[in-house]
Amino acid sequence: MKITKLRPLILHAPVTRGGIADSTHSITHWGAPGVAIHTDSGHVGYGFSGTHAHLPTDRLIVDCITNSFGPLLIGEDPCEVRALWEKLYHQSEIYWVGRAGITHLALGAIDIALWDLKAKQAEQPLWKLLGGTNQKKVEAYNTDGGWLNWPMETLVSDCQRMIDEEGYRAVKIKIGGPSANEDLRRVEAVRTALGPDVRIMTDVNGRWSLPRAIQTGGRLHDFDITWIEEPICFDDLEGHRRLAQSISTPIAMGEQLYLATQFRDFIHAGAVHYVQPDIVRLAGITEWWQVADLAHCYRLDVVPHVGDMCQVHQHLCLAHPACSLLEYIPWLRDWMLHPAIVEDGYYVAPETPGAGMEPTAEAIAKINQI
Template sequence: MARIERVDWLMVDLAPKVPRSDAIQSFVSQETPIVRIIDSDGAVGTGYSYTIGTGGPSVMALIERTLAPLLLGREAEDLEALWRDVLFVTHATTVGAITAIAMAAIDTALWDLRCRRAGLPLHRLAGGAQASLPLYTTEGGWLHLEQAALVDDALAARAAGFAGAKIKVGRPLRQDVVRIGAVRAAVGDAFEIFTDANQAFHVDEAIRRARAYQELDIGWLEEPLPADDIDGHARLAAMTTIPVAVGESIYSPAHFREYLQRRACSVVQVDVGRIGGITPWLKVAHMAECFNVAVCPHFLMELHIALCAAVPNARWIEYIPQLDAITTQGMRIEAGRAYPSEAPGLGIAWDWAAIDRLAIGAGQVTLGSSGGKR
């Protein structure tokens, strides 16, 4: 057991590998807050989270001024107590994205520290339920892409062993149907096609579109409505056989509980970077298991593979490369399946030379000092 003596923080801003657009926005950059927590034995844990282009400086200010100082002198193994204390000290700004993203960077660093001290990979320390998971790709399904590009990418994914692909929807209804139909005709019935509306529709339009998409045998309709419209999701779920998927824009375990209790979704896409870290991610995953609902998390494949391997009800990993520019080794993929790392910790091989070169707003706070930027 060792107490926290130092917390470092910085941010890097990573450009997307390909243009990414959906029905409501473009993914212009990936602001990536990174936190390192050092204990009195010299053990180091590294955590991170992300934005899609806005809010990063606000996240870093919250870490610097409020969260990092709170950790000093605390027992690093008390993850649940630390998460609760961080939640309480930010109670005036929760539930919300900025707070959850900041909490995620802290909590994932604490879990990395715990795993490294134990000499275990995250997927084993957190549960050890699965050896690998199938991948589906989103990188070739963005809304701005033309139909031929969607088909080509899905065929390439199938040839690489992937079992599915996701297509963004939100063009005029007939265009969406034609685009999805072209991919279905090309890849056949054994390949999964998922769709994602990114909260673009009102309830009436979502019901109409679900009826039109249904004949194309899609695996799920993701974020059909604004995330705070639980009643609308419940109405939609009751009127279609298409699984309704939600989660990337939900920032509280209690919000997931309401969805599950009201049968307003049948796929949970809890995102570790948006729910506030690994501690609440595991709560949501196990809660979904109690409802016999699958977990198919949004984004962050490099971290989610370990978490999905830890729980029995995880079904898919979303393939969107995120960290290649700041890691020395990518996620292990064989025949379209993702495998968690066996190295102690989160399983991410950070490239610290690249991180230092790209660092924005770095700082640290040390036990017995006032800390600050450097």
């Protein structure tokens, strides 16, 4: 099987209720710039990144895919995924202008598409190709009801509905608003409504200063919070280390780390407890697996951030021993041919060959209109 061409793709999917917000951004659509890799066997592999649906940025990503990385892929065997990752990372001129950010997002989309092709050629779902078992249970926690722009009543009712009607036993809510006391009132209201047996995660999206994180984050212990996510600036290794020593609530982070070496440094410093690598920020599945193995060596739980809207990450969690819990956000559900399925709070193991990123015909038509 040889690669014959690359086709750039840009998909923009509307988010919940027309718009959501965390402590730093508000968005109406989720962007999925990516690629379809065609082969002489007729197999097509799909890989997407994840953005805030900013069209000029998305075009930069797909331009990098097709013009910078694409010429190095034509004629290659797509099943030699790890060797191709090394080739693209080290031999492209991109190496000299940036080893993170847009270039990494582009390489990640390609890597996902290559793994998709490898699984399709083997006629297996990716989780099985990677050595997983459908006997494993991966619990889902729902993030899509805890947005910071929801008023208190909506926040509480959405979280209650997820537990009572949809079968989840864990939810995540956004905090990091202007008032620390309001943040705590939101957490207290959700805990009171859901009771003591439901896991509640909180996410600050890097908004707090270290003093506020120590003061407000320390009070989250009173509500039995599973973790506080991205409490301070994403790149502040020393700040996370000092915070981890100052509060009892565990720290989760990683969605804004782009390199395996960054994860190495945070893990080694004891600055993170729940490790959250994302294939769309790291350079795809190949680098994600390195991070998951590293975290497993430290006996830390890997709970991925889902910039792919959980389509590929469900496969990885089914296959990797460090994973038993995965975020769920449904924004690409109507755009994928085989969307991720959660039943009674757990992911259903996909049976279709591939990595789960193939868009529907309707999605392809919308892609052509962008």
